[in-house]
Amino acid sequence: MHRVVVVGAGFAGLSAARALIGKQVEVTIVDQRNFHTFQPLLYEVATAGLESGDVAYPIRVIFGKAANVAFRMAAVTGVDWDRREVLLAGSEPLPFDSLIIASGATAKFFGIPGASEHSFPLYTLTDARRLRDHILRRLEDVDAHPEGAAARGALTFVVVGGGPTGVEVAGALAELLDVAVKHDGFRFDRAAGRIVLVDALDRLLTPFRESAAEYAAGTLAARGIELRLGRMVKSVQADSVALDDGSSIPTRTVVWAGGVTVEHTVAGEIGVATGANGRLVVGPDLTVEGHDDVYAVGDAAAVLWGSGEDADKLCPQVAQVAIQSGAHAAAQILARLDGKERRPFRYKDKGIMATIGRRAAITQFRSGRVVRGTLGWLAWLALHLVYLVGFRNKIVVFINWSWRYLSWGSGPRIIVSEESVPGIDTGKGDELSS
C-alpha cells in the first residue's frame, strides 16, 4: 500500500492525516509530542486562563479508530532522499512513498542581542507553561519582596509584537493583574503593574483594516496598556529591554510575539529550497521543488494565495492556511493515486480574528466588514470552541471560560515547574530559580 508520512501534528499535519482516514494509503503521523496543540489559545495558558489540557489533545485519541493511520512519537532529524526515508532520533527510519512536511515554525528573534536568552516566545505548550510559571513567580516575588518591586521591573511586562498574539497576550495580562489584586490577595498596587506593547510598525494588527487597529489600540489603552508603536527593540537583558529611541524599560518579563521563522526547524535542514523566513518554496500544488511526492504545508511552507488579486502573495502563517493546505496536499496524493491531475491550491479566506480580552474582540470578514466589541468577542468565542478538537475539551473550555467570565473563579493559577523555591527577584542577579 502507498505509504504516506506526515511530519508534524499541528493544524496542517492533522488536517492532512484526517483527510486520508479510510483511504487506500497507509499513513504515519510523526511528532515529537504526543498531543496536538490548539495554538490560538496558548496565550490563555500563558496567562493562567486555561489549563494545558484544555489546549492539548492526544494525537492517538484523534486517530484511535482509524485503522490506516499510525502515530509515532519521535523527533525528526532529517530525510534520506535516496532511500526515501524520514530519519528519526533514536528510532528506525520511516520509509515513505509520499511525504507531507508540516513541521511548523519557531520564534524569530531577528538576531536581537539577548532576545532568545531573556524573552519568552509563545509558540508551543511548553512555552506557554514556562511563561505562566514565570509570571506567577514574579507576582509571588513582589509579594515577598515589595520594596522597590516596581523600580526593578518585577511588575512590568513587555510584549514585543503587535500582531494578534501580542495584542491577545497584552489584554490577558492586564486581566491577570486585575485578578491577582482583586481575588488572589496580592498586596501590590495595581497601578504599579505596567504592560508595555512594542512594535516596529506604526500600527497594530497589520492584516486588519485601519479602523480595527484603531479600535484595538483604543481598547488596550483604556485598559492601561502602554503602546510603543514604531519602536524597535535593540536588546533584551535579564532586567530590562532597550528600545531604538534610547529608552530602556526595567522588566523581568519580555514576551516575544515578534514573528516566526522556519529556519532552525527540521524543514530548514532537509535540503530543499527555502524562501523568506526559511519557508519551504512550494509549487501551486504544494509540492517542493525537485521532489514530486513531497509536499510542504502550513507555517513551514511558502504557500501562495493562488486566487483573486492576491494570487501571487504569500499566505499568512495562520491556522486557516494550515488546515486548508494540509487537506489540499492529502487530496493531491489521492488524486495522483487515482491517476488524476493535481490541482493548484487556492486559499479561501474566511476572515481573521483577534481578541483583546473579555467582551472585546475583532472579527474581520473576507468582505472587509469588521465586527467588534462584545459581538466580535462572541463570534471569536464561538469559532474557537467549534474548532477546538474533541468534545470533552470543548465542554471543559466552555465551563472554564464561563466561570472565569463570571468570577475569575479559581483559574489554573498554579506554578507547576519543578523549581520548588521561588525566584528571589531582588534585582541583584541572585535569582535562585526560573
Added chain:
Amino acid sequence: MHRVVVVGAGFAGLSAARALIGKQVEVTIVDQRNFHTFQPLLYEVATAGLESGDVAYPIRVIFGKAANVAFRMAAVTGVDWDRREVLLAGSEPLPFDSLIIASGATAKFFGIPGASEHSFPLYTLTDARRLRDHILRRLEDVDAHPEGAAARGALTFVVVGGGPTGVEVAGALAELLDVAVKHDGFRFDRAAGRIVLVDALDRLLTPFRESAAEYAAGTLAARGIELRLGRMVKSVQADSVALDDGSSIPTRTVVWAGGVTVEHTVAGEIGVATGANGRLVVGPDLTVEGHDDVYAVGDAAAVLWGSGEDADKLCPQVAQVAIQSGAHAAAQILARLDGKERRPFRYKDKGIMATIGRRAAITQFRSGRVVRGTLGWLAWLALHLVYLVGFRNKIVVFINWSWRYLSWGSGPRIIVSEESVPGIDTGKGDELSS
C-alpha cells in the same frame, strides 16, 4: 496582633488556616508550592484520568478574601527558636507567636537498594506528573519498538504497597492499558501488559476488615492484576525489581506506594522530638514537647486517637486526621488567646474508603459496616467530589469523570515533560530521556 505561621498547605495546614479566617490573629501560610494538592486523587493524575489542574487548587484563591490570612510561597529551611522565626529559603524569616507545623511527609523507601533512584513515589503533584509521563512514554516506546517489549519489561508495571494508594494505582493502571489498546491505537497485545502488586503483608488494605480486603483482592485478580502478597522487595533496578523469594520481575516502571516518613522533611530538621517514621511527638493538645505555642498536625505529627478503645493508638496518616487535627490546633490557639483551657484532640473516625476502578470501591464505616461494588464506588465518588476544594474543580472533575466513565473520551493522556525526544527503551541502557 497575635501572629500565627502555618507551615504547609496540605489538608492539615489548609484546615488550620481556614479555621482562623476572620479571627483576631494574623495568619501567614507558607508553602513551597502555590497550590493545595488534593492527594487522594493523585493516582488519577498519574494514570492520565485527571489533569493536574483538577487536583491542584491555588492557595491564594482560597484565602483571597480573607483579610487576616497571607500566603508566602517559599521553602521552609528551619526554625529559629530563640528569635521565634520560621526560616525561609531566599527570603526574610517569618516571626511567629504561634506556629503550626503541617509540612506532611515523603515516601519511605526503607533503605531498599535502588528504590529511591528507580521507583516512582506518588505523594506530590510533581510525582504524579512524572509517573504519568513515564508510563505514556513506555507505551510509546513499545509501539515504536515492539520486538521483545514484554521480555524487557516495558509492558510490566510493578506497584509496591497494598494500601489504598497501591490498590487504586493498580486498578487504574489496568484501565489505562485497556484504553491504550481499545481507544488509542497502541498496537501491543493487551494480554502482554502485566500489573504486579507486591506487599510484605499477607493481605491488602490493612486498616480494612478482612472481608473488604478479600473483595479487593478478588476484584484486582479478576482484572488481571497479579498479587504477590507476603513478599518483600529486596532491590530495584532500572530494568527489574527483585523480591525476597529470589524471583526477579523485568520492569521499567515501579510505583512506590510503600509508606511515608517524616524523616528528611523540614519537620525532622527543626530539633523537636520525633517518634516512629520521624513523626513529631505531640501532646494530647497537639503541642510539641517543650514548645508551648508550637503545634504539629497531619501527616507530620504522631497524633493519638484520643478517645475510645484506640485512645493510645497513633492515628493513620490520612486526610481526615489532617483536617481534624489542623482545625483542632487552630481552635487551641484561639482558646489560649481567650484565656481558656486547651482541650485534648479526639479523632472522629468517619470511615475509610478505597477504590479499585470504575464501579468498584470499598467504603468501611466506623461501625465496621462495609459497602462495596457500585454502591461503594458511588459513595466514594460523592465524598471525593464534596471534599474537592472549589466549585470549578468539582464541576470539571465531575465532567471529566462522567465522560471518561462513558467513553474514556480524550483523557488527558498527554506527555508534558520537557524532553521532546521519547525514551528509547531498547533494554540496552541507552535511554535518551526520562
